[in-house]
Amino acid sequence: MLWRVRTTLADRPGYLAEIALACGRAEVNIVALQVFSTSPQVTDELVVRAPDGWTDVQVAELFEAAGGAGVSATRVSEASLTDAPTRYLRGAHQVLEQGRSVEHVLRELLETEPPDVADYTGHDVMTLTRRDGSHLHIDRAVPFTTAERDRAQALLSLVGGAGGEVPPATPSPRTEAPVVRAATLDDIEAVSAMHERCGAQTLYDRYQAPLTMPMTSRMTRRLVVPDAGTALVVQVGAEIVAHGVLECVDRTWTFRMIIEDAWQGRGLGTRLMRQAAGVAKHEGAARLAIVTAGSSDKLLRAVGNAGFVARVERHDGNVHITVPLREVRAVDVASSADR
Structure with a gap:
């Protein structure tokens, strides 16, 4: 199993030898190394092959015990061995x-x-x-x-400007401020229309499957009135531009959301997360798992902007970003409107 390890060391002879010795004793093989000078310290990046069953915590503890500081260990593939x-x-x-x-x-x-x-x-x-x-x-x-x-x-x-970069569509200028609130049956048409405006990747990240057919009223009804939870929407003017479902299954609270392409990167995800966390706290949840099928870069950024500390895990091809709710203020879904 390959791991990329980043660690900061004092810029003096001998430190790297201590790291190599510790790895040898633990049967961890160093297969690649880069040294980034950041005087008066250096940042070393090593790709190591650890025994099966090792975790990121074990790898990091090995380097910390050998004198490393600010250690991070991430799992990588064989492609990382290319220079x-x-x-x-x-x-x-x-x-x-x-x-x-x-x-x-x-x-x-x-x-x-x-x-x-x-x-x-x-x-x-x-x-x-x-x-x-x-x-x-x-x-x-x-x-x-x-x-x-x-x-x-x-x-x-x-x-330069080469490549397939296509700037996303921008929403029409509006004076209305986005409002985060609980969804109702009156939102069925607006939620369906929002999905029609979303791109294929956005839909896949939310539903883990390509949606090639228009959404039916029955499908949309389940989105605005879920069987085991609560739906939230972000409304701007007369339009719904984002939607999320907060559910509790087997005592595990999860939140999945979708934001219209033209409104991504505008802080709506952060606001939806905060509201969902508050509603989950009001319902007695101790933690909330925010789930996506795609890259979680934007999701992690929204989590950080919301001020949450989170645990990142993978389950069945999805990324679960679990947020503890100790410090979150409870929000009653009946009055969960936030501007």
Whole structure:
């Protein structure tokens, strides 16, 4: 089993030897190494092969006991053994010759998929500048090194505006403020219309299956009045632009949400999460699992913006971001309207 380990060490001779000795004693094999100078310390990135059954906690404890600080351990694939310059050159080729989105390529190179970390308390944001002066933001739970930032900026500068980047549609200018509230049967048509405006990937991330047929009234009714829970919507003017379902099954509270493409990145996910957490707390929940089938980068960012500390896990192909509700203020669903 391969793990990428990041650790900070004092910049003096001998420290790396102690790490290597500790790994040897634990039968953990170092298969790749990069050193990022951050004087007066250094950040070492190692790819190690640990015995089957090891967890991220065990790997991190091994490095901490050997003198490492700020240790993070994330599970990786064999692709991580390819050297970085080769991977970035291939990335440039994919953008220039195959028309791939430079953002998607950079996210693969920087491995921004949710890491196998026990506790997520925030994220590091990399801001890159395109040739036209616009910015590209990429975030990850494991902090970026200076070298990674330089490589990413160099790639973006090289490919310029090439690739399959299509800016998302922007919503029409509105003066109404978004309102988060409980859904009712009167919202059936508006929720159905919101789904019609969502892209295929957005729908797949929410429902774990492609939705190729228009939503029926019966399907939408179950979304606004779920059998074992509560539905929340975000309303702007006369339109519903986001929807979430809070459910309790086998004493486990989960929340799944969908935000119309044109309204993503505007803080609606953070507001929906806060409201759902408050309603779940009012119903007696001790924790809430926020579930998605897709990349959880945006979801993790919303969790961090909401001020939650979360546990990131994978179950049956989905990402579960579990939030403890000790510090959350309870909200009565009957009056759960938030502007």
